[in-house]
Amino acid sequence: MKAFFSIHSSAGLLACLLLLFIVMLGASLILAIRVKQLLAASRKSRQDGHCKPLRAYLQQFDRSQLTQLLSFRKNNQKAALLAALLLSQALLQPLNGLAQPTAKSVHSMWSETGVLITLVLIAIPVCVGVLILAARVLRVIRQQRYKLVRDEAEQLVEQLAAADEDIVTSLVKRKQALEYQLTNYELAGREQADDEKGLLGNVQNNDSLPFVPLKKKAVQRPPVSGELSKLVLWFLGCASFWLVFGTSVGEYIGVKFMAPDADHVSWLSFGRLRPVHTNVVFWGWASMAMLGLAYYVVPRVGNNTIASIRKGWWSLILINAALVLGTLTLMAGINNAGGEYREWIWPVMALFALGLLISLGNFLQTIARRTTKEIYISNWYIVSALIFTAIIVTVGYLPFWQDGLGETIVQGYYMHQAVGMWFMLFTLGLVYYFLPQQLNRPIYSYSLGILAFWAQIVFYTLIGTHHFVFSSIPWWLQTVAIVGSAGMIIPVVAGTTNFLMTFSASRHKISSSYTLPFFLVGVIFYFTGSLQGTAEAFRSTNLIWHFTDFTVAHSHITMYGIISFLLWACIYAIVPRLTGKEAPQITVGTHFWLALAGLLVYTVPLMYGATLKGLMWKEGKPFIDGVVFMAPYWLWRAIGGSLMWLSHLFFAWNMYKMLSGSGVPDVKDLALEQLKTQHKNNEQNILSAE
Amino acid sequence: MELFNNHKKLFRAAAVLFATLTVFVAVLPALHNQENNAPLPQSEPLSASAVRGKAVYIANGCVACHTQQVRNVDMDKVWGTRPGIAADYARNHRIDTWRNTATLMGTERTGPDLTNIGLRQPAIDWHLTHLYNPRIVVQQSIMPAYPWLFIIKENPAKEDVVVNVPAEARDEEGGKIVASAEALDLVAYLQSLKQVALPDGRATPEFLYKKQQAVTTGGSKTIELDGAALYTANCQGCHQQNGEGLKGAFPALKGSSVVLDNNPELMVDIIMNGYTGRMQEGFGPMPPVGTNNNLTPEEVAAIMNHEKTSWGNNAKKVTPDQVKLLVEKVQSLTKDKK
Structure with missing residues (x-):
């Protein structure tokens, strides 16, 4: 098969000639129409015999034209008037268009390459000639039009010369109207500005050019009890620690793809560290951050206080204990026999589950005592996520249905529900609170949120086994999972629409906020990442992508792009309100860009390489060829991973700054303190003197 | 709506919906598959x-x-x-109290x-x-x-x-x-870890999405298979890419008398039935790779020709038909032995 546009392809050359013909035809048509219009116009003006009435022109004069006109009138310099008018009016209508009236038709019988080349060579000078001709015709047209305008201007001059006082008065009036300007005091008045209600903040006295654009500071919110804020901050602090730890492990195992002999220590071998990475970022980072934020959101949207702070502390301690024990057991080679995200043995997972149950009870009590009538949608999502996770863990760890393939079916269910019903549902609940709060406007549609909630339950529950398409589990169960995956389009589109519409009226706020970009990225990845999951579930795509690193890229797009970005957004929104201290904006920005760039560098090459590797498998290439082929893509993955990891160090620094402040005391605070001591000393002096 | 403003009703409804779906999509299928399953007759339990x-x-x-x-x-x-x-x-059971x-x-x-x-x-x-x-x-x-x-x-x-x-x-x-x-x-x-044969009479499930056979052009001439790729997939693990094997473990094919022999019978025999002839030199037994990996005579011929013409080897090539006859011959020999 020849390339379509090769020199040997007569079809291609014919197509070129045909294209040329069409262009010429089009150009000549345009030219013909223009000439016709022009002829019609000149015929019409000749028939009418005179130009528009003077009154019509009076409204069209602009300020400078009027000034000139009036001065001409004063000085009776009528001759100059004509020139000025010509200058200002003649330039108005630039002409455009190429045109050309001949063309050549080519018959298919002339399919010989040589003949075609000759035709093209002839066509080139013909085209050039046609273009020159067109240019000349256009010039004639332009001259003709110029002549028409000049005639009209002469008539106008005559009318103006004969104008009476009325017209002059109206011209003067019009000039004054055009010169009108506001005084700039209409709204502000002339009194001194005063902020009686304390509405102004973020006032900058430093006029130097900022290195990064200055973003808005966190708005003050109703105060939170110190007890609760301490608990929330502990949850978020622990989450940050587990993020840095878990991703350091992830970074190291990513490097092991290039340097498999980096170490020969059993506790650090790839197979043991991989579940450490996944479990720590899942149950340590994301889960703890979610719970910490929920301790703020759940009472707030019910307009009351949390039922028990003590229970919150128990929850925190149990989950941290599970993480420490889980990490140590996994590294020691004690695991729950391989099920993904189920690698912790049940005694460890029981600690985690107990922590969740305590928080669940706490939240339910809080909601029962709410002072609002309705239950805000955030609490639907958050509490349901906790209830469902309790069910998921129970089903996943109970021993009654785990022999043979039962194990695989439960595993598919467990791992996907843990992702979708715990992380996704919970985080969506948080976003339904924090996004409207940050945009300072209500969520676009409450009903869409409710639709997404029920649709998520109906469809997400079904999709677990799509991780085992083509395996020996029942074919119908695989089909159910694929159908459920397609059904996920409904909650995802509903959720994304809801968030983006909430955004849309306040788009301008994104650039002046340091939390909203995190929300925006999270919402965009919510759409793309979730729909990618749907795309991966089909049998045809499974054929190429299953078992490859495409899955790894997908899980990072979702768990990182969606969950982590949204959690960071919420954390940056809430921590400054609890501590009164903000992180330096430059390091928040660095965190954002490193994380985003890192994620893209991590996932895009990995998806590309994995697709090609899947095709290699399909072609029946030796397995080791696929391993060698992936090396550069694994390198890109490690580079992207390093950027992501670096961003977490910045995040940890920002957390530190938000928790402890800059270390240098505020000038105003210091001055107040000095005044206080002075005051005290004075009092003491007076006392001692007495 | 009452449901939306009553936390007991709302969360109970959500939990029941999720739990019901869970039962139908995970628990019941798992139980069903666990009950209606038994090991194949020829499979053996794992040794201690x-x-x-x-x-x-x-x-x-x-x-x-x-x-x-x-x-x-x-x-x-x-x-x-x-x-x-x-x-x-079917033989996959719970490990112990601690582990699934x-x-x-x-x-x-x-x-x-x-x-x-x-x-x-x-x-x-x-x-x-x-x-x-x-x-x-x-x-x-x-x-x-x-x-x-x-x-x-x-x-x-x-x-x-x-x-x-x-x-x-x-x-x-x-x-x-x-x-x-x-x-x-x-x-x-x-x-x-071995696949066990299905009992006689039971239909073997098919492999789906078969690769489309490349259309042969120019009469009956068959397309030559990629011997190097087949060698990589089937032989390279032991005999190495350079055909030199590993000293004291796997013999070299480069310069091997078996490979260079103009009579290919022994070579076909080794590929299809394995070989223990060089154990006394310290080399391990060679498995019947051709039989284990279900290689067709065409594939075996492609591998043999790759070995016969690489790394400085320069022996007479074999044809698939030749190999086909020899495969039948060596297979009937082993049957006789049994």
Whole structure:
């Protein structure tokens, strides 16, 4: 098969000639129409015999034209008037268009390459000639039009010369109207500005050019009890620690793809560290951050206080204990026999589950005592996520249905529900609170949120086994999972629409906020990442992508792009309100860009390489060829991973700054303190003197 | 709506909906599959050593990279003679009080599938060397090394299994490398991983999405198979890319009298039936690779021609028809022996 546009392809050359013909035809048509219009116009003006009435022109004069006109009138310099008018009016209508009236038709019988080349060579000078001709015709047209305008201007001059006082008065009036300007005091008045209600903040006295654009500071919110804020901050602090730890492990195992002999220590071998990475970022980072934020959101949207702070502390301690024990057991080679995200043995997972149950009870009590009538949608999502996770863990760890393939079916269910019903549902609940709060406007549609909630339950529950398409589990169960995956389009589109519409009226706020970009990225990845999951579930795509690193890229797009970005957004929104201290904006920005760039560098090459590797498998290439082929893509993955990891160090620094402040005391605070001591000393002096 | 403003009703409704769906999509199918399943007649339970080896496999998280499932798609043909069925997993039970039933089907295939590794690579020497450091036998491998499964002994006892490791691949000097009980158990487990034949009369499930046969052009001339790729997939693990094998473990094919012999019968015999002729020189037994991996006579011919013409070898090529006759001959010979 020849390339379509090769020199040997007569079809291609014919197509070129045909294209040329069409262009010429089009150009000549345009030219013909223009000439016709022009002829019609000149015929019409000749028939009418005179130009528009003077009154019509009076409204069209602009300020400078009027000034000139009036001065001409004063000085009776009528001759100059004509020139000025010509200058200002003649330039108005630039002409455009190429045109050309001949063309050549080519018959298919002339399919010989040589003949075609000759035709093209002839066509080139013909085209050039046609273009020159067109240019000349256009010039004639332009001259003709110029002549028409000049005639009209002469008539106008005559009318103006004969104008009476009325017209002059109206011209003067019009000039004054055009010169009108506001005084700039209409709204502000002339009194001194005063902020009686304390509405102004973020006032900058430093006029130097900022290195990064200055973003808005966190708005003050109703105060939170110190007890609760301490608990929330502990949850978020622990989450940050587990993020840095878990991703350091992830970074190291990513490097092991290039340097498999980096170490020969059993506790650090790839197979043991991989579940450490996944479990720590899942149950340590994301889960703890979610719970910490929920301790703020759940009472707030019910307009009351949390039922028990003590229970919150128990929850925190149990989950941290599970993480420490889980990490140590996994590294020691004690695991729950391989099920993904189920690698912790049940005694460890029981600690985690107990922590969740305590928080669940706490939240339910809080909601029962709410002072609002309705239950805000955030609490639907958050509490349901906790209830469902309790069910998921129970089903996943109970021993009654785990022999043979039962194990695989439960595993598919467990791992996907843990992702979708715990992380996704919970985080969506948080976003339904924090996004409207940050945009300072209500969520676009409450009903869409409710639709997404029920649709998520109906469809997400079904999709677990799509991780085992083509395996020996029942074919119908695989089909159910694929159908459920397609059904996920409904909650995802509903959720994304809801968030983006909430955004849309306040788009301008994104650039002046340091939390909203995190929300925006999270919402965009919510759409793309979730729909990618749907795309991966089909049998045809499974054929190429299953078992490859495409899955790894997908899980990072979702768990990182969606969950982590949204959690960071919420954390940056809430921590400054609890501590009164903000992180330096430059390091928040660095965190954002490193994380985003890192994620893209991590996932895009990995998806590309994995697709090609899947095709290699399909072609029946030796397995080791696929391993060698992936090396550069694994390198890109490690580079992207390093950027992501670096961003977490910045995040940890920002957390530190938000928790402890800059270390240098505020000038105003210091001055107040000095005044206080002075005051005290004075009092003491007076006392001692007495 | 009442439902939306009453937390008891709302959360109860959500929980019941989720739990019901869970029962129908996970619990009932799992129970059904667990009840209606039995091991195939020819399958054998794992030996005590292999059971311990499975525990080592689990502890080191091998499932992170190795699958154990042959899917019913054409591309998985290289991993087994037939797609996996539920009965293949019927012997998978809960391990102990602390741990669930092992989930070893896997979702990532960074390394090769191991469903049939016991047949594909039965040589214990190969496995031990490969476990000590995979890059000794497979140069491009990125699998972790497991030197902690081996012990250094100055004077190995008679029953100790000594592993022949080139000096440059060792972490420390001196002594001999002896396989620990864990390493031997793990290899026993790997050797036990074999696909079992279906009972006679039962239809084998088909491989779907078959590759479309390339249309042959110009009469009856068949397309030559890629002998180098077939060699990489089937032979290179032992005989190496350069055809030189590994000293003291796998014999060289470069300059081998068997390969260069103009009568291909012995070579076909070795490929199809295995070989123990050079055990006394310290080389391990060669498995019947051609039979284990279901190689067609055309594929065997392509591999033989690659070996006969590479690395300086320059022997007469064989034709697929020639090999076909010889395969039939050597197979009937082994049947007679049995």
